[in-house]
Amino acid sequence: MKNSMTTLSITYREALNQGLREALQNDERVFLMGEDVGRYGGAFAVSKGLLQEFGEDRIMDVPLLEAGFVGAGIGAAMAGMKPIIEIMTVNFSLFAMDQIVNNAATLQHMSGGQLNVPLIIRMGSGIGRQLGTQHSHSWEPFYAHIPGLIVLSVGTHEDARSMLHAALQSHDPVLLFEYTMLLNLEKEIATDLPIASLSKAKVLREGKDISIITYGTGVYKSLEAAAELASVGIDAEVIDLRVLRPLDESTFLTSIAKTHRVLIVEDAWRSVSISSEVSARIMENGFYNLDAPVQRLCGIEVPIPYPVHLEEAAIPQKIDIISTVKKMIYRN
């Protein structure tokens, strides 16, 4: 629904759907393959209507065999197609991890540059709605560890609409983490978005007192926290990392040179996480710009429990961000 000439109101789900539709319209080589993407309309209704529009050669339902269809996607990409693979949720990507890590990420290198794998893998991610331990994993750090992969985190509606298009221009395998908790959320986005960057983090809110660095579902939580902090006179800058590999250091280092304080927020477990990496890079290259130690809000190191109060307590919430920032600022 258009509200003005320049913006429209859209859910995250619709934004993803439009991105997919555009990709399929733009390039005959593009096809979508995944469990229930066609007749069912997508496990989260992201691909709803696409089967009817593009036919079953381009919207392919596959059996439950993640290693098999991710491998097939790799083969099709090597042979000149532009496959978009949907793994229903990131939790099931572990079955395909060998294909992703040992083939998609390495074939270019092992072949001495003869081959490349322009494959897109989209995965439903995030924690919430009491889905229980096995359906509540945050595997961004796993994949961000692997040279050869481009790992993107779709934390905003703008990226939900435009990141796939950018990813399809890549000659290398791209993993897109999409966040199912955001699907029904409606936001205003520009009708004419620029081509998304595959290399840059984004400053979503400028501020001078502290840099909140985050990604995924941490983005809107951090923006809301920053808005509340503004009402008590704390001016927080919020950075969406967006590209978890290769990590864009310069954006957050520039921010820290201005704010001198850093809070990193993510759902993934604290140990060996994205925030560990960001923190280490700050130590290496931004240490002398810090007025206080880097602080982190991460997932509590427990298999994510079912009861709602425990689930909520296991990952950073807006209130945690606000209280941690206040502690950091008021310490001085």
Next chain:
Amino acid sequence: MDAKKGLLLLYQMLLMRRFEEKAAELYTKAKIRGFHHLYIGEEATAVGVIQTLTDDDIVLSTYREHGHALARGIDPDLIMAEMYGKLEGCSRGRGGAMHLFDSSKKFYGSNAVVSGNLSIAVGMALASKRQKKNNIICCFFSEDDIAKCEFQEALNLAALWKVPVLFVCENNLYATGKAVRYSHTATELEKKGIASSSVDGMNLIKVMQAAHAVVGKIKSTGKPYLLICNTYRFRAYSLFDVELYRAKKKVEEWKRRDPIPQFEQFLLQQQWITENEIAAFENKIKTKIQKALDFAEEGAREPLMQLTKFVYSEI
């Protein structure tokens, strides 16, 4: 088959055998490192299957792939240089003996993870079908894979999508050191749901006949096919393997079925070759392998400053 073709095929099998014997020797001298899996004894399978393919067909292989690479026509110089880790190697030295690639020969590589290439082959065949290329994807694997879910998944997808994959199972009876009887209750390895047959993989002519029929079937129907070649590796699983799991006598029994002397006998009977000509062949191959060795020895090491190349595409 005629005399000319017969001689070519013998040449290919002999080249493989002598090339690998030399490679094993170089391994003991630490010129070649890493895991090293020899194909010795199984030559008839690679030669018999690959000679039926056209230049447009694609070959995918395993970590026991020196034979497949040579049969596909990759220059032995480039393979030897690859084993040496030299810049002139067919994968610029980045791959090593288990990762041979040559896209100019549509040899899209050897995969060192068991079953790694099966579903990739299916995806390539799906692309071929969509692009109406009318080529086939030939994917070698071993009986080890059959226990794995990746095998079931790949064959299921290939059958479901009706795509032109020739799955070639090289059943050499041992998964590392596990005899096939310790891995499968059924000795019959054929998969239901996809057309399949098996052949004596020690006999070149039988392999050729079977492969010819199967390739024709795939090209006319567009559907996948599983060809099982029953064969035997004469050498250890890899050069780290001390072969505690099988009797030397058993290996000697199988050696009596060596595909190369078998085929030489056939050529001699046909009077397409003489003993002297076979000896001349051996000399020619010896020279060729020495040339490959010299090429590898003289090859360049990739400069350290290029260490991080080929991780991401340079656009």
